[in-house]
Amino acid sequence: MNRTSSKTGFTLLHGWGGLATAISLITIPFISPAFRKICLPYIPASPAQIANVLTALKYRSGNLVDLGSGDGRIVIIIVRAAAALNFNAVGIELNIWLIMYSRLLSLIKGYSKNTRFYRQNLWSFNLKSYSNVVVFGTEHMMSLIKEKCLQELPSKSVIITCRFPLPNLKADQIIGKGIDTVWKYDVLKIN
Known part of the structure; x- marks a missing residue:
């Protein structure tokens, strides 16, 4: 394994990890109500x-x-x-x-x-x-x-x-x- 492919793999791993973390941080406030005793989901008023x-x-x-x-x-x-x-x-x-x-x-x-x-x-x-x-x-x-x-x-x-x-x-x-x-x-x- 050469240094270039190792660097690319390392960069991809960190990039995907950062993306997964960002998606998790954005979606947690919308998903977490389902884990409460009484769930009040967000449904916009008509x-x-x-x-x-x-x-x-x-x-x-x-x-x-x-x-x-x-x-x-x-x-x-x-x-x-x-x-x-x-x-x-x-x-x-x-x-x-x-x-x-x-x-x-x-x-x-x-x-x-x-x-x-x-x-x-x-x-x-x-x-x-x-x-x-x-x-x-x-x-x-x-x-x-x-x-x-x-x-x-x-x-x-x-x-x-x-x-x-x-x-x-x-x-x-x-x-x-x-x-x-x-x-x-x-x-x-x-x-």
């Missing part, structure tokens, strides 16, 4: 879902939190649509890439003053200072979301769930159909 959330928030104002905010579209669109109402919106997300994307998008669109995005587990995030909660969750997590919201939210708050309702509760308003359905719950009426 335009109809966003419109339904805005309808549910009509005549509302105050602080809003989007649990599992993904790419931040809900937070940014709500702030843009309700600018006259001075919504302050927060997105909670575990995926660092989605948080960075959300922050950048908010900055580019000029809404960074009224939006915040935090990399945090939604189960440890305290909801007591929020009057509006939006949840794009999975069916198996909705009973836990219901308990968390009822324990932490002030009585004048609303909970807006997308794709799945809160179990054993009657929604005050149901907007849309199919996967675009949004359920609105008034906490005061629940307690």
Whole structure:
């Protein structure tokens, strides 16, 4: 074996190793949710879902939190649509890439003053200072979301769930159909 082929092999080995490492670092935030006890995958909101959330928030104002905010579209669109109402919106997300994307998008669109995005587990995030909660969750997590919201939210708050309702509760308003359905719950009426 000569030195040239040894150098080429060494270079190829390091190149492929570096590529594999880079791919792993990029994909880990997207794959790791599958290893959690409760998996909340990233599924972008459709335009109809966003419109339904805005309808549910009509005549509302105050602080809003989007649990599992993904790419931040809900937070940014709500702030843009309700600018006259001075919504302050927060997105909670575990995926660092989605948080960075959300922050950048908010900055580019000029809404960074009224939006915040935090990399945090939604189960440890305290909801007591929020009057509006939006949840794009999975069916198996909705009973836990219901308990968390009822324990932490002030009585004048609303909970807006997308794709799945809160179990054993009657929604005050149901907007849309199919996967675009949004359920609105008034906490005061629940307690």
